[in-house]
Each structure stands twice: as structure tokens, then as C-alpha cells.
């Protein structure tokens with residue numbers, strides 16, 4: 001008998017991607033695993049693979065687990081979700097910058113991608129991350145004629161809060177079930 005099986009994998013430093021992964025797995029009644037504990041061979045027997053990663057300088061944390069193993073993942077339903085502080089209606093950012101950086105020349109017809117708002121709570125950030133955000137803000141603020149994207153980045157450096165929202169997983173869950 002052919003059994004449909006689904007797994008949710010996540011890589012999360014501050015917990016927002018983990019939170020979405022747990023919400024999705026709960027809805028789909030499937031297993032959820034931290035990417036740090038697995039390798040590609042651990043997920044090959046699943047039909048639907050859902051991968052979530054926080055965005056760090058446009059990179060989807062850990063997504064190379066899928067992008068570097070495309071040949072092994074043929075015929076699977078592959079779903080990727082990101083969490084970040086860039087508003088999810090900034091489609092140019094997600095559909096161009098993030099896609100280009102993480103998927104390069106890989107055919108996007110192989111993946112279904114969703115973007116969710118994450119969290120950035122200043123008091124929780126590591127020293128390195130807090131310094132990186134401060135430095136980025138300074139570099140952008142010192143520009144004479146910042147672009148609209150750079151102006152947004154300056155604003156986002158001051159983001160402080162948890163913007164996760166369980167209602168947003170609905171479409172992903174429906175697609176995973178379909």
C-alpha cells in the first residue's frame with residue numbers, strides 16, 4: 001500500500017520558525033524535527049517534506065539541506081517556509097532577492113514557498129546579532145541617497161517584537177494536504 005507521509009523540519013535560533021513548524025505539524029498530524037539532528041538520509045522516505053528556516057541576511061537558515069540534494073528529492077512534494085521581519089507584502093524582497101540568493105538557478109516549480117512574519121526581540125538577541133543589526137543600521141543611515149529598500153532596512157533594524165501568527169499557516173497546510 002502507498003502511504004502518504006509528511007515531515008516538517010526547521011532551523012531556528014530564536015524560536016519563531018520552530019513555533020510555525022510545530023503549528024504546521026500539529027495541523028497535519030505529522031512529525032516535526034530540528035534540522036540540526038538530521039541528515040538527508042533521514043527524510044528520504046517521506047513523500048512531503050516541509051522545511052522552515054529563519055531569514056538571516058536573506059539566507060534561509062539551513063535550506064541547503066534541500067537545495068543541495070535536489071537529485072535525491074525528485075518526485076517529492078517540497079515546501080519551504082521562511083520567517084523574517086521584512087513585511088510579507090514586500091514581494092520584491094521575497095520573490096526576487098530571497099529566491100535568487102537561496103535557489104539560484106534551481107527550478108522553482110520544484111518548490112512551493114511561503115513567507116511568514118517572525119520575531120526579533122532585541123533583548124533576546126545574541127551579542128553578535130545585536131552588533132550586526134546596529135552596524136547594518138549605521139551603514140544604511142550613513143548613505144546619502146538611500147533606496148526605498150535601504151530605507152525599509154533602516155526601519156526594520158528597529159523592529160522589536162514577536163509577529164508570529166498561527167492563522168497564516170492555513171494556505172500551506174491546505175497545499176500540503178492536497
Ligand SMILES: Cc1cc2nc3c(=O)[nH]c(=O)nc-3n(C[C@H](O)[C@H](O)[C@H](O)COP(=O)(O)O)c2cc1C
Nearest residue numbers: 012013014015016017054057058084085086118119
Ligand atoms: C543578524 C540578523 C539578520 C537578519 N536578517 C534578516 C533578513 O535578511 N530578512 C528578514 O526578513 N529578517 C531578518 N532577520 C530577522 C529574522 O529572520 C527573524 O527574527 C526570524 O524570525 C528569526 O527566526 P528564528 O526565530 O527561527 O531564529 C534577521 C535577524 C538577525 C538577528
